[in-house]
Amino acid sequence: MDDAAAARGEKLSSGNVNHLIDSVDCFLFDCDGVIWKGDTLIDGSKEALDMLRSKGKKLVFVTNNSRRSRSQYAKKFLSLGIPVTQDEIFSSSFAAAMYLKLIDFPPAKKVYVIGEEGILEELKLAGFTGIGGPEDGKKTAEFKANSLFEHDKSVGAVVVGLDQYINYYKLQYGTLCIRENPGCLFIATNRDAVGHMTDLQEWPGAGCMVAAICGATEKEPVVVGKPATFMMDFLLEKFKISTSRMCMVGDRLDTDILFGQNAGCKTLLVFSGVTTPSAFHDPSNHTHPDYYTDKLFDIVSLM
Ligand SMILES: [Mg+2]
16 A cells, blocks of 8 residues: 555455554544444444444544433443443543533522533532523514513533533523523533434534624634543543553544544544445545444444
């Protein structure tokens, strides 16, 4: 292979798969598009995880999808027949709560959530008061003369993640907090454009909700999910493995592969999710993983 081809990544093959496995102690996995699509397991992903566990590899799941908390993700894994503990899961919902902890966000202040149950649960576990979320999904905003849209002045942060119940009420609430509460933080769980919320289709991702608040506030958020390496700091503290002995496996170039590269990990791109082979090989793509392959199970079938 010439240098230009090598720089674009190697196709996973029977000639390099054993080297990859031997050179890695900890595999980090994105979930949507790698392990499952929506609530449907991708063929062979369970077998691939079983094989890596049997070889003594540490497995960690790093997901930008903030709809669930870590314990809710652990339950989802179990329901799909994959034993995973909460400690092995790093979700962007958890990252948002950990970010607030890290900056000593005052627990007396509230957090307004444009997002789902996972963010509220992680905030609560971290000792913070989250408001909004699913409950505000049923509320409506009306344009009425001489009537003020009230918002809580004690909100000190707005966390925005994937929200299938996004509405104009929440947009106004979050916007008012950021624009009018002095020092109010704007935190995004992630900015994924789209994701496989169901097995057959892609849907607008958290990037869509975040863009709405950016548009209204003319502010940019702090992003805690991939490709930001914020979650990696927690992961390193917990597992004490050098990032050079880690491999990030994902289906998105702009989040998963970039996250792995930003953190100094090896990277493996799979085509079972968002990225198509033609988009990857297109000259306009400048993000290149160390390895690429069709699906996770290839690491078993190529061995
Ligand atoms: Mg994905």
